[in-house]
Amino acid sequence: NAGVTQTPKFQVLKTGQSMTLQCAQDMNHEYMSWYRQDPGMGLRLIHYSVGAGITDQGEVPNGYNVSRSTTEDFPLRLLSAAPSQTSVYFCASSYAGYSPLHFGNGTRLTVT
Amino acid sequence: QKEVEQDPGPLSVPEGAIVSLNCTYSNSAFQYFMWYRQYSRKGPELLMYTYSSGNKEDGRFTAQVDKSSKYISLFIRDSQPSDSATYLCAMSGNAGGTSYGKLTFGQGTILTVHP
Numbered sequence: 001n002a003g004v005t006q007t008p009k010f011q012v013l014k015t016g017q018s019m020t021l022q023c024a025q026d027m028n029h030e031y032m033s034w035y036r037q038d039p040g041m042g043l044r045l046i047h048y049s050v051g052a053g054i055t056d057q058g059e060v061p062n063g064y065n066v067s068r069s070t071t072e073d074f075p076l077r078l079l080s081a082a083p084s085q086t087s088v089y090f091c092a093s094s095y096a097g098y099s100p101l102h103f104g105n106g107t108r109l110t111v112t
Numbered sequence: 113q114k115e116v117e118q119d120p121g122p123l124s125v126p127e128g129a130i131v132s133l134n135c136t137y138s139n140s141a142f143q144y145f146m147w148y149r150q151y152s153r154k155g156p157e158l159l160m161y162t163y164s165s166g167n168k169e170d171g172r173f174t175a176q177v178d179k180s181s182k183y184i185s186l187f188i189r190d191s192q193p194s195d196s197a198t199y200l201c202a203m204s205g206n207a208g209g210t211s212y213g214k215l216t217f218g219q220g221t222i223l224t225v226h227p
Contacts, residue, residue, distance in 0.1 A: 048214055103148075105153075
């Protein structure tokens with residue numbers, strides 16, 4: 001049972017480049033979400049999904065897109081990377097709206 | 113003002129000490145309260161999960177929630193060097209009772225337990 005798997009673990013981008021952060025879970029969880037973690041800011045919600053085909057914005061959605069075509073996968077797309085998007089990104093899932101989240105081990109992104 | 117405030121520390125204690133970690137919050141709709149532990153270069157892992165007010169104990173860990181004061185605590189007894197990590201409080205809930213998998217986090221407290 002792998003839980004929540006994120007790839008890649010590390011990535012360096014140049015300003016203006018685009019990329020997709022991958023997230024997959026094998027727990028059949030309906031709820032999935034993306035957070036970014038910055039020093040002194042804690043974890044902030046970027047986008048979330050309550051099921052396949054349904055997504056919504058969180059606290060800091062600008063510059064990011066998501067889609068949810070399957071229950072298992074929830075990729076996060078950076079459209080045109082900016083240095084302000086340098087952060088650690090965590091994907092998480094839960095089986096119900098009131099359940100605690102299970103996190104992946106993160107993608108460490110640097111934008112130069 | 114942030115919805116959830118947590119003293120970032122850092123906090124350094126000797127092995128065997130009792131550790132107290134705290135968060136305050138402003139949103140009275142929060143109903144579910146969690147503590148996560150995060151080791152360096154890893155994702156947060158759930159330590160404690162409580163609903164509404166009261167205490168919950170699990171081994172050396174005790175979580176307390178006081179909704180009237182909008183204050184939650186995590187106590188670690190007989191702290192060990194392996195407890196050295198960042199501890200994050202998190203909470204969720206709305207009038208409908210579901211959070212849609214969304215949590216609001218504190219900034220995290222860095223704890224070091226030295227032998």
